[in-house]
Amino acid sequence: MAYILTNGIKMYYEVHGEGPPLLLIMGITAPGAVWEKHLNYWKSFFKCIVADNRGVGNSDKPLVLTALSKWQRIIMDYWKRCRYLK
Secondary structure (H helix, E strand, O other): OEEEEEOOEEEEEEEEOOOOEEEEEOOOOOOHHHHHHHHHHHOOOOEEEEEOOOOOOOOOOOOOOOOHHHHHHHHHHHHHHOOOOO
């Protein structure tokens, strides 16, 4: 299980495959595992980053949710710092 820490909250993610990055984010109330059927195909062509939103799945469940667009920016910035994205 992989996590990043953002604003004191552990965010769960998984990485599958190789190639250009493809960030898979479900709607606010669904875990990233919902992508599983699609992931089995896409991971042949992309480095798929599958994440659980805050409050869902394996991520921490804070009392206040952050806007989804802000969370997307946080995880992309993290991946750039780790040099997984160019």
